[in-house]
Amino acid sequence: MILETRKIQLRKAQQHLKEKGIAFEKGLTDQEIEDIESSYRFSFPPDLRWFLQQGLPKDKWFPNWRKQDALLQDFFDKVWEGILFDIEKSHLWHSDWGKKPETREEAVSIAYQHYLNAPKLIPIAGHTYLPSDPCLSDNPVISICQMDAIFRGTLVDYLFWIRHDETEEVEDDYEKRCPVYSEEYRKIPFWTEFVKENVFG
Template sequence: MGTIPEDFTEFLYWVKDTSEKCWADDSNTDDWSYKARWQGLTEDQIEQIEQRYQISFTPEHRAFLKILHTLDRKEKIEYTDGFGEEAEQIIEETSFFINWLEDDEEIRQKLGWPFREVLRDVLNEKQPFWKHSWGNRPETREEVKKVFADIYKHSPPLIPINSHRFLVSDLNLKYRPVLSIWGTDTIVYGWTLRTYILNEIGQQYLGTTEPVFNEEEQKFYPESTAEARKIHEDDYKYDASKTIPFWQEIILSYNTGWSSFGMQSPPNPYLESLKKSSSTNVDGNNNED
């Protein structure tokens, strides 16, 4: 794997070239992706899509759509429906990243997915989800729906990019991450579109891992290259401007710390003062010696 470009446009072309070379490998002839190629969109097509679905793509999303967008074929996913010898083998076909020219039904369904998924948890009768910041929970189911819908209106727009991954599409935010949303079980899948792509397809198609031999098990396992690991670690460093209105609180619901938010813990002034005090005492003792 060559150096991963920092410039986003160069990065997208690197993704295109690297992945297409991977898919063109003759050892890959039996795979659905053999000789697959990305199908970028024109500026006119992007504008028509925005009008059709009443959405606005961010600059980085537009660049992604122009250079990559989706593949010239569907991805084939195989799985077994049931157990035992009589279990049926199922093959499903799905777009490798949203196809904005063909996936109309899926797109319309996905645009409403985040709201519906969180609402499902909000209305759960056994363990209803509700945040204190939303005020007192209404008593009736219909009132809960109404209040939650009003709260959700103030959340940043989310645009589907692949499966249940959504790009935060708010130009007022410094960081516009990709979220992986399954109801209130939501995580940051990449704080930038660049790091999201590396997290999503890097290991399989971009060569961001290398085989490392495990002496104890006598097997090779894939581990991120030093370059990919540094990009990942830098992406999840704490930054006070890494905030996502509405979703931030949901992401943190499963963990009172910041690890589930994909960030290092924010600086704690009290703990920092204790560290300084301890350091001063140690230095003072050393001086006395």
């Protein structure tokens, strides 16, 4: 279920992206949505589902949901691969995971189990993702690169921010409306604390 006001905002966001040079092809059908959800084992939140059904962004920065290939899989894989890199190379560790084990194997095993139990992140564009659970509109967008993670507002907020002109007076307003962390965002299991610890240490 998605509110009519949200549909209007998403249409405007699509138009904004078109004006910024991003092409769109025919949106995903119900059957295509079902196939993707079955293949990757998640459900699209209503706002992202509706947006993708109105038109599929045709740009290398966005996932091509019609091609369930290595490039699409890479959008999913790079989240864990980045976390793994920081655990192994930068020796980072999340406090919610308990005391860090002495061995690499134990540390990776514990972190990976926490990651597997977390809501799957659905790629939006680049390093930005939308949590799949709860399956509701207006989940916070997460920008994540390795263990560096911040919030980027809701889907509507983020889509309007993409490729904004630096001369436009949107940056300050965006940062005020969409802080990198806030208790006002919907709480997402695992990921809210993950972002909070990254922002505040």
